[in-house]
Amino acid sequence: MKKWLKFYWTLLRRPSVHFSLGFLTLSGFLAGIIFWGGFNTAMEVTNTEKFCIACHEMRDNVFEELKTTVHYSNRSGVRATCSDCHVPHNWTHKVGRKMEASKEVWGWIFGTINTPEKFEAKRRELAEREWHRLKANDSLECRNCHEFDSMDFTRQNPRASREHSTALASGESTCIDCHKGIAHQLPDMTGVVFRQ
Amino acid sequence: MKLSLLLTLLLFSLSLHAEAPDLNASAPDGLRKGGTLGQTLSAPPIPGDPRDSGREVRNYPEQPPVIPHSIRDYQIDKRFNRCLDCHSTSAAPAAGAPMISITHFMDRDYQVRAAVTPNRYFCTQCHVPQTDARPLVESNFLNMDHVLQQEAARRQQQGGTQ
Numbered sequence: 001m002k003k004w005l006k007f008y009w010t011l012l013r014r015p016s017v018h019f020s021l022g023f024l025t026l027s028g029f030l031a032g033i034i035f036w037g038g039f040n041t042a043m044e045v046t047n048t049e050k051f052c053i054a055c056h057e058m059r060d061n062v063f064e065e066l067k068t069t070v071h072y073s074n075r076s077g078v079r080a081t082c083s084d085c086h087v088p089h090n091w092t093h094k095v096g097r098k099m100e101a102s103k104e105v106w107g108w109i110f111g112t113i114n115t116p117e118k119f120e121a122k123r124r125e126l127a128e129r130e131w132h133r134l135k136a137n138d139s140l141e142c143r144n145c146h147e148f149d150s151m152d153f154t155r156q157n158p159r160a161s162r163e164h165s166t167a168l169a170s171g172e173s174t175c176i177d178c179h180k181g182i183a184h185q186l187p188d189m190t191g192v193v194f195r196q
Numbered sequence: 197m198k199l200s201l202l203l204t205l206l207l208f209s210l211s212l213h214a215e216a217p218d219l220n221a222s223a224p225d226g227l228r229k230g231g232t233l234g235q236t237l238s239a240p241p242i243p244g245d246p247r248d249s250g251r252e253v254r255n256y257p258e259q260p261p262v263i264p265h266s267i268r269d270y271q272i273d274k275r276f277n278r279c280l281d282c283h284s285t286s287a288a289p290a291a292g293a294p295m296i297s298i299t300h301f302m303d304r305d306y307q308v309r310a311a312v313t314p315n316r317y318f319c320t321q322c323h324v325p326q327t328d329a330r331p332l333v334e335s336n337f338l339n340m341d342h343v344l345q346q347e348a349a350r351r352q353q354q355g356g357t358q
Contacts, residue, residue, distance in 0.1 A: 068269060069269050070268060070269065123275075158292070159291065159292055181271060181276070181278075182269075185271050185273070185275070185276075186271055186275055186276040187275055187276075188274075188275045188276070189275065189276045
């Protein structure tokens with residue numbers, strides 16, 4: 001093992017004998033494009049709706065619930081699909097989220113929510129995790145589309161404009177504090193305090 | 197002889213009347229207007245859901261009030277009741293929503309409970325959103341106030357002529 005390591009170490013340390021510096025630089029550059037582009041393309045594939053609902057856990061539970069909501073079907077034809085709300089758009093945070101989501105692969109392999117009963121039993125836990133995530137990042141994914149600065153309070157109903165111009169404006173509350181369950185059905189809400 | 201002749205005549209006259217039944221009879225003009233039974237008509241447009249129509253006056257005191265706002269995607273099930281999120285006793289004042297009537301706390305044995313009873317839990321069994329739909333059938337329903345006013349006016353008129 002030590003010998004093997006030593007061989008590669010000396011190989012890497014030694015200047016190239018056969019290839020020119022230009023060739024090495026250029027091929028390194030090209031390989032970089034291929035690997036980096038390939039990595040990003042693969043990551044983007046995992047961000048598609050088709051990828052998400054490839055598992056029946058997602059397709060039969062949460063995706064069915066999303067379908068009837070205004071975020072999926074509406075008169076203006078703007079649609080938010082899974083990744084628009086569950087994955088940050090910014091690259092660094094996206095990679096972080098993807099690493100977190102690797103635990104979902106574990107869950108998929110061992111079938112932690114592979115029946116409606118198991119899903120129902122875990123619904124509160126899963127919802128709470130998502131509420132917590134959105135609370136912690138100040139409802140980042142909501143704000144990718146819904147900008148506070150673009151809100152016209154006069155077009156909102158009195159209660160909405162009151163809350164938005166006070167609690168939301170001061171940063172005391174964030175979107176998810178009130179708008180829970182807008183895209184999926186809520187779990188048993190015993191003990192959950194909605195901001196009033 | 198006479199009887200058998202009569203019977204044959206009767207059967208003959210019946211066979212004349214028994215035409216092949218019309219397989220595509222015209223539909224009765226009820227809620228579904230025009231066309232025949234076999235015809236598929238295009239569905240009428242779904243009435244809009246006015247977002248903030250004001251609260252409506254009830255037609256009779258026992259009428260479940262209509263909902264003056266959109267209730268799209270409202271969850272009402274074992275896990276959560278979105279309506280009670282604003283209309284419950286504790287939430288109503290802050291939300292500026294009318295509180296759920298305490299009649300909803302009475303169970304089927306007329307016992308008043310501390311919270312909404314299960315048989316009054318599913319709001320949309322009685323309460324529906326007010327839409328801009330036009331009535332499918334004309335109605336000449338008058339509420340009690342109108343009937344009483346009319347009766348009073350009629351009596352006054354009668355009293356005046358006598």
